[in-house]
Structures are given as C-alpha cells and as structure tokens.
C-alpha cells in the first residue's frame with residue numbers, strides 16, 4: 001500500500017522516520033529528515049511498519065550529491081543519500097539519544113577524515129568475474145565494478161582477482177590491503193571445486209591457502225600483523241587516531257578484552273608493566289604472538305569463559321567488543337574487579353550506552369570521543385574512558 005509522508009527524523013540503521021496512514025511509525029530506507037516522500041509498505045510489524053521509498057516529492061536540504069550510481073539500491077551505503085555534514089550531525093544525535101538516560105556529556109561533534117576511498121578492507125560478491133554487492137535487504141547480485149568507499153588500489157586488486165577467477169556461482173571475496181603494496185584475501189561460499197584461485201598475494205579458502213598468510217600493517221604505535229581472515233579497523237585515515245585514543249591510559253596490569261591481532265595491544269604493552277590480551281580467534285592470537293611483546297600474555301578463548309577463571313588483578317581494562325556489546329557477565333566482572341580505569345571502544349552506540357549505564361554508579365566518564373570511521377553508512381565508532389569514582 002502506497003502512502004505519502006513527511007520524514008521527521010533519521011534512525012540508527014539509516015532509515016528515514018515517517019508516518020503511515022493509520023499514524024504508526026514508518027521506517028523508510030534512503031529517506032532523510034526533511035524529505036516529503038511517497039513510500040510503499042513492505043512489512044507490517046504491528047506497532048510500526050517498514051516501507052520502500054517510491055518517490056521523493058520534496059527533497060530535504062540534507063540530501064547530498066550522489067557519489068555512486070548504486071546508492072539507494074546497494075545494501076552498503078545506508079547514509080549515501082545524505083550530505084556529509086548532515087551525516088555527521090545525525091550520527092552525533094543518534095549517539096546522544098542512545099545516552100539520554102546516562103549522566104554524562106556526549107560530544108557535539110564527530111572526529112572525521114576522508115569521506116571516500118577510506119576503506120582498506122572490503123567484502124565483494126563476485127559473479128561471472130565481476131565485482132558486486134547484494135542489493136539492500138536482498139540476495140540479488142548487483143554488479144558495481146567499483147565502490148567509492150574502498151581505496152582505488154584495493155578495488156583494482158579485487159577486479160584483477162575477480163577477472164582471473166571466474167565462476168558462475170556467486171562467491172564472497174574478503175580482501176585487505178596494508179597500504180604498502182600488500183594484499184590478502186579469503187574466499188567463501190564456493191559450490192564448485194573446479195575454480196582454481198590465482199592472482200593474489202595471499203588467499204585462503206575453505207580447504208586451501210595459497211601464498212602469504214599474513215602481512216605487516218604499519219600503525220602510529222608500531223607494526224602489527226593482519227591475516228586474510230582476522231578483524232582489521234577499516235578506516236585507513238582514522239585508524240591511527242582511534243588507536244592512540246584507545247590506549248591513552250597507563251598503570252601496572254592491563255586487561256584487554258576482544259584484542260584481535262593486537263592493534264591496541266602494542267600500545268598497551270608500552271604503557272603497562274603487564275598486559276593480558278583475550279581474543280576468540282586463534283588466528284588473530286597467533287598473529288599477536290608473532291609480535292613477541294615480552295610483557296603480553298595472549299589468551300585464545302571466549303571472554304566470558306576467561307573471566308570465570310581469571311584470578312588476576314587489573315588496574316585497567318580496555319574492551320572493544322563486537323556490535324552486541326559486553327555480555328552481562330563481563331560487565332559484572334568489571335564491577336567486581338573495580339579496575340581504576342576502563343576504556344570502552346564501540347561500534348554500536350545502543351549497546352555502548354546500555355553497558356555504560358550499568359557502570360555509571362561506580363565510574364565517571366572522563367572522556368568521550370565520537371569518530372566517523374564509516375562515512376556513507378549509519379555506523380559510528382565511540383571511545384569512552386571511565387574512571388573509578390573516588
């Protein structure tokens with residue numbers, strides 16, 4: 001069913017918020033506050049609805065120049081239709097809304113860098129030798145050839161790879177670069193055994209590894225190692241600033257939870273007498289160990305299991321969990337261990353605010369930074385530094 005509505009707000013997830021004919025809230029992707037639009041209901045969720053954007057009748061002043069012909073179709077750029085200054089303003093507001101029940105000052109601006117070509121890692125879908133993505137909320141392959149969020153060298157390398165590894169099935173190509181000519185990739189979802197993968201510096205798949213397994217990434221705090229499969233901060237222009245912000249602490253014993261292959265650990269190792277770094281990915285831990293940091297104990301395992309047996313005393317905890325945030329037991333562990341300082345790095349303001357709220361009667365927020373690590377999308381990174389109340 002089609003309806004016309006004014007877009008009054010923009011939600012986390014990148015949806016414009018309008019009103020359905022019966023007064024219920026309508027979430028409309030690729031619409032932005034200030035638009036007047038025609039939309040079509042796609043999902044009835046009882047208390048609200050989802051709708052597709054059919055036509056923009058009056059465009060909002062917050063609409064921006066289209067930097068890619070696939071905006072509005074591709075599932076990648078949920079904020080791609082919005083002017084960049086407005087994107088940042090909306091993200092800051094979303095963080096402030098998430099923290100409305102937490103007593104603390106939330107910054108009024110986001111730290112930002114380049115808005116295009118910032119990504120040093122990407123997951124393309126590849127079909128018939130062509131690069132693409134899935135369309136928004138679907139499994140329909142759309143050929144893109146390029147993605148303006150991804151560095152030109154990485155796109156070129158992925159195109160070369162796709163052309164050399166033609167397959168009728170869609171496969172997923174995850175690729176990373178280190179900015180000094182190194183590339184690694186992993187491929188997934190191949191149903192045919194006939195394809196022999198070639199043409200990359202290092203590539204891993206379900207049952208094979210060809211070439212290099214890892215490479216060095218230079219960071220302001222030293223070189224770390226990254227694999228074709230392990231987590232890597234994806235904004236090459238801002239990752240250094242994030243790293244310095246996250247390790248801005250000092251003391252005796254630090255505990256780092258969700259440490260990946262050591263992007264923050266190298267900084268903590270300089271500032272603390274001992275560091276315990278916990279991560280579920282064995283590959284990432286193996287790469288961390290290769291850094292040979294004498295005062296770091298690497299623990300491969302689930303954080304929730306680690307805290308059950310940990311007897312250590314820590315004066316600092318750094319946590320950088322996935323979007324789901326900290327498990328209840330991890331928040332409980334921090335409350336029980338009472339480290340003097342806690343740094344929480346998060347890519348989801350909702351779970352961040354939920355967890356900080358549970359710590360706020362014991363901790364003061366000493367520093368809060370919002371970083372726009374993901375221009376063109378609704379995602380936003382925050383670093384919150386907490387200090388134990390005296």
Ligand SMILES: C[S@@+](CC[C@H](N)C(=O)[O-])C[C@H]1O[C@@H](n2cnc3c(N)ncnc32)[C@H](O)[C@@H]1O
Nearest residue numbers: 231258259260263279280281302303320321322
């Ligand atoms: C946002 S990434 C941060 C990685 C690292 N701090 C960095 O900047 O490269 C989150 C990490 O948590 C790890 N992880 C997810 N669930 C976990 C769990 N239950 N226990 C331990 N590590 C986990 C993931 O493998 C991933 O490396």
